[in-house]
Amino acid sequence: MPLHLDPNDRAKLTAAYHAMDFIEDGMKVGLGTGSTAAWLVKLLGARRHLEGLEILAVSTSEATEALARKMKIPTTTLEEAGWLDLTIDGADEADADLTLIKGGGGALLREKIVATASDRMVVIADPAKMVETLGAFPLPVEVVKFGWEASQSLVRDILEDSDVEGSRILRRMRDGAPFVTDEGHFILDLHLGRIGDPEGLAADLLSVPGVVETGLFTDIAETMVVGLPSGEAVFHFVDDEPRRLDTADGGRLDDFLKFIG
Numbered sequence: 362m363p364l365h366l367d368p369n370d371r372a373k374l375t376a377a378y379h380a381m382d383f384i385e386d387g388m389k390v391g392l393g394t395g396s397t398a399a400w401l402v403k404l405l406g407a408r409r410h411l412e413g414l415e416i417l418a419v420s421t422s423e424a425t426e427a428l429a430r431k432m433k434i435p436t437t438t439l440e441e442a443g444w445l446d447l448t449i450d451g452a453d454e455a456d457a458d459l460t461l462i463k464g465g466g467g468a469l470l471r472e473k474i475v476a477t478a479s480d481r482m483v484v485i486a487d488p489a490k491m492v493e494t495l496g497a498f499p500l501p502v503e504v505v506k507f508g509w510e511a512s513q514s515l516v517r518d519i520l521e522d523s524d525v526e527g528s529r530i531l532r533r534m535r536d537g538a539p540f541v542t543d544e545g546h547f548i549l550d551l552h553l554g555r556i557g558d559p560e561g562l563a564a565d566l567l568s569v570p571g572v573v574e575t576g577l578f579t580d581i582a583e584t585m586v587v588g589l590p591s592g593e594a595v596f597h598f599v600d601d602e603p604r605r606l607d608t609a610d611g612g613r614l615d616d617f618l619k620f621i622g
């Protein structure tokens with residue numbers, strides 16, 4: 362385990378490394394977005410080079426696509442791929458049912474489309490992402506630009522009628538300008554504190570004209586790999602007890618990291 366990485370980054374690397382073994386030769390794979398997913402893409406590049414792994418990937422963002430190309434991973438569009446065997450992606454929060462908040466990186470729409478066009482979604486994360494109740498992380502909601510303020514006030518009405526704690530809404534900014542997603546939309550970050558009924562809230566938000574998608578992923582992920590800074594990983598399942606994995610790998614990860622540089 363590389364000691365120059367900070368503990369959180371080591372945990373993300375560990376999660377990506379152990380989840381990577383769900384990927385087998387010949388699979389069509391969805392690649393997530395964010396710093397944990399970036400580790401996955403780099404490791405897959407190394408595995409392809411060192412072990413000859415053959416996959417076809419679909420990226421969930423322009424950033425991931427650029428990294429996959431840099432790592433010489435063959436990519437295609439979702440239209441071309443049709444259906445995927447597996448998608449591996451990060452998350453901002455996950456509860457015990459593997460209901461997720463995603464979209465911290467702004468890619469929630471493509472991430473949800475890709476994950477739900479896959480036989481299976483595996484989440485990779487550091488331990489801080491596992492929470493008892495969702496909502497401390499602001500919930501991203503993607504809205505079309507046209508009339509976004511009208512959509513925002515309808516969203517506010519919904520929050521006032523729901524069981525969430527807060528109702529502060531901030532349009533996401535980057536470098537002093539509104540953040541625009543790869544699909545050309547804005548993101549509203551909903552500061553809710555606590556989300557008691559994620560499924561109900563997602564349905565209510567999606568009823569607002571102009572809301573394209575929410576960062577609530579319910580009944581999509583079935584496995585979550587939580588990496589620990591020590592290099593150990595804990596596997597969480599929707600229908601089973603968590604399992605801790607022993608990490609001895611005969612130096613394989615070190616070889617991958619040497620390749621990544």
Ligand SMILES: O=C(CO)[C@H](O)[C@H](O)COP(=O)(O)O
Binds near residue numbers: 396397463465466
């Ligand atoms: O949903 C996402 C991007 O839209 C990411 O998966 C999420 O923000 C986690 O990011 P990171 O792995 O950097 O912590």
